[in-house]
Amino acid sequence: MNLRFVEAFYWVASLKSISRAAEKLFLTQSAMSSRIATLEEELGILLLDRRDKQFKLTVAGIRFLVYAQRLLDLQREVKAEMGSGAPMAVAMRIGAIESVLHSWLIPWLEKLRADHPGLELELTVETTPILMDQVQRGTLDLVFAVLPASADGVINHALPSMEMVFVGNPALHKKRNYRLSELAEMELLTFQKGSQPHVTLLDLFKSNRMEPKKVHAISSISAMVQLVQGGFGVALLPRAAVQRLTGFASLKPLTCDKRLKDLPIHASYRTDPTSSSVETVVKSAVEFAGGTTGRAAGGSAGTKTGRRKPEKPTKKVHQGKSLLSKKSMT
Numbered sequence: 421m422n423l424r425f426v427e428a429f430y431w432v433a434s435l436k437s438i439s440r441a442a443e444k445l446f447l448t449q450s451a452m453s454s455r456i457a458t459l460e461e462e463l464g465i466l467l468l469d470r471r472d473k474q475f476k477l478t479v480a481g482i483r484f485l486v487y488a489q490r491l492l493d494l495q496r497e498v499k500a501e502m503g504s505g506a507p508m509a510v511a512m513r514i515g516a517i518e519s520v521l522h523s524w525l526i527p528w529l530e531k532l533r534a535d536h537p538g539l540e541l542e543l544t545v546e547t548t549p550i551l552m553d554q555v556q557r558g559t560l561d562l563v564f565a566v567l568p569a570s571a572d573g574v575i576n577h578a579l580p581s582m583e584m585v586f587v588g589n590p591a592l593h594k595k596r597n598y599r600l601s602e603l604a605e606m607e608l609l610t611f612q613k614g615s616q617p618h619v620t621l622l623d624l625f626k627s628n629r630m631e632p633k634k635v636h637a638i639s640s641i642s643a644m645v646q647l648v649q650g651g652f653g654v655a656l657l658p659r660a661a662v663q664r665l666t667g668f669a670s671l672k673p674l675t676c677d678k679r680l681k682d683l684p685i686h687a688s689y690r691t692d693p694t695s696s697s698v699e700t701v702v703k704s705a706v707e708f709a710g711g712t713t714g715r716a717a718g719g720s721a722g723t724k725t726g727r728r729k730p731e732k733p734t735k736k737v738h739q740g741k742s743l744l745s746k747k748s749m750t
Contacts, residue, residue, distance in 0.1 A: 421462060423495055427694055428455040429467060429481075430488045434573050434690070435558045436475045444558040492693035500696070512701055515544040515551040515563040518611075518641045519582060519683060523660035525564070528708040532701065547612070547639070555688050561698055562689040564705070566616045569688035577689075577702065579709045581682035582658040584617065589651055590672040600678045604630045607653030609644045613637045620681045621656055628678065645669050658683055685709070 431441035432452070442452035460467050467481035477485065516525050533539045544551070544560060551563040556571040563569070568576035586603060604625060611617045618637060625632050636653065638644045644655040645665055654674065662671055687705060692698050 423491060425455045425459040426488050426491050428452055429459055430485070430492060430693065431558065432456060433477055433481065433485045440558050489693055496694055496696065511540040512697065513542040513559070513561045515546060515554060515560040517548060517551065517565050518545060519658045519661060520564045520685060521545050522641045522664060523582065523658055524709055528705060531708060532704055535704065552688065555690065558690065562687060562701060564685060564687055566684055568686040573690055574688055575691065577687045577706060579685040579687055579706060581684045582660055583682055584656055584680040585659045585662060586654050586674040586676055587648055587657050587662050587671050588654045588674050589648055590670055592651055593654070593672055593674055597675045597677065600628055600676060601630060603654060603676065604632045607634045607636065608632055609636045609638050609647055609653050609655040611637065612639045616683060617656055624678060624680065645671065
């Protein structure tokens with residue numbers, strides 16, 4: 421039995437689509453269909469119910485999926501046990517939101533490459549809804565986003581959250597401490613409408629019975645930084661990103677008398693029964709993100725800087741449609 425054909429069936433069943441599985445394995449849809457048909461011919465059974473447009477496994481297909489998982493797990497064990505000890509080649513499609521990109525993602529990737537010289541990387545920077553959809557569809561192996569992905573077979577791991585801080589131009593914002601009422605009179609910049617920082621900012625003013633003068637929705641941290649430098653307004657950004665950006669940008673974190681809600685970060689991924697590379701990369705990211713948070717500078721006055729410990733990964737199993745929000749989230 422050709423294990424490549426077994427692997428093809430496994431991903432078709434896991435992603436509930438021949439086209440998605442083909443994209444996952446870098447095959448054409450016709451090549452994927454051919455592998456499934458050949459496997460069915462060898463087994464003498466139908467694995468996929470082709471009578472309906474909606475994807476469905478046959479009873480035999482459901483039973484064979486259990487064996488497919490075992491065969492691929494055994495293949496991985498044999499490779500690990502009988503391997504030559506050569507460095508593990510890691511081909512990884514990773515997605516991240518802007519906040520992660522501008523904080524710890526790049527130094528982590530540099531460490532990952534140092535630990536695994538065979539790293540072949542495909543990096544995507546997008547908003548949370550797009551990243552969640554892509555990991556659910558199997559087009560990305562691992563994503564770092566605000567929300568955990570909800571789909572069969574997707575594992576979510578909570579990473580340390582990011583402290584948020586108001587940031588201004590030091591030439592214009594010279595005070596050491598600012599009241600929220602003072603910031604309400606300024607033009608504020610945050611992420612796109614419906615994102616967690618955008619909603620949190622509006623809720624902060626609402627809970628304090630204030631109305632901000634103007635809130636600009638900007639999807640790019642780089643754009644926000646340039647606008648702050650130009651005196652356009654005050655931005656709400658992750659402190660870790662500000663610390664990295666101050667190396668080449670003139671920025672000043674502004675102390676606020678009100679506590680800002682942290683930005684949650686989740687790693688979402690699918691395990692691959694043929695390789696342990698995903699688990700290896702996730703473990704590296706969890707350890708690095710935790711260490712980065714521990715090294716971060718203390719928070720501003722009025723802001724608690726305590727961090728919860730990363731949670732153990734949990735496998736999310738949902739039936740029916742994806743639970744994606746219709747609103748954009750960073």
